[in-house]
Amino acid sequence: MGQVQAGYRDTAQRSLVLSVVRGADGHLTAGEIFELVRRRDARVAYGTVYRSLHVLAEHGLIQELTFADQASRYDKRSDRHDHVHCTKCGLLVDVEVPVALMAHHVAAEQSGFHVTNHHTVFAGSCPDCRARATT
Numbered sequence: 001m002g003q004v005q006a007g008y009r010d011t012a013q014r015s016l017v018l019s020v021v022r023g024a025d026g027h028l029t030a031g032e033i034f035e036l037v038r039r040r041d042a043r044v045a046y047g048t049v050y051r052s053l054h055v056l057a058e059h060g061l062i063q064e065l066t067f068a069d070q071a072s073r074y075d076k077r078s079d080r081h082d083h084v085h086c087t088k089c090g091l092l093v094d095v096e097v098p099v100a101l102m103a104h105h106v107a108a109e110q111s112g113f114h115v116t117n118h119h120t121v122f123a124g125s126c127p128d129c130r131a132r133a134t135t
């Protein structure tokens with residue numbers, strides 16, 4: 001901390017972290033990304049992975065998704081999209097929800113804000129968790 005960076009600097013470890021996130025299926029936690037990074041380079045420390053994820057997200061190369069009571073998840077997609085979130089197992093799936101665009105305007109109108117971004121998370125239980133609950 002305390003080190004000010006003007007722009008994104010690529011380092012070998014950052015590119016490794018980025019390629020792991022981009023190669024991943026879905027939305028991984030820092031811990032899961034760390035496991036995958038370690039398989040490619042066992043010398044990388046957890047703190048390095050964690051800081052790299054932060055820097056990559058800050059520069060818009062990946063997206064950090066935060067949830068109140070759960071670990072952040074990292075998304076290789078940096079474009080705007082919405083998510084459905086399983087509150088039982090933590091699974092996160094991409095969805096495109098056109099109605100959210102209207103919500104964007106309603107939010108701006110009601111608050112007087114210039115709204116630049118919005119992200120909708122739909123919470124519930126995924127098909128696997130529902131199947132598990134009924135068997």
Ligand SMILES: [Zn+2]
Nearest residue numbers: 086089126129
């Ligand atoms: Zn689930």
Ligand SMILES: [Zn+2]
Nearest residue numbers: 075077093094
């Ligand atoms: Zn996503």
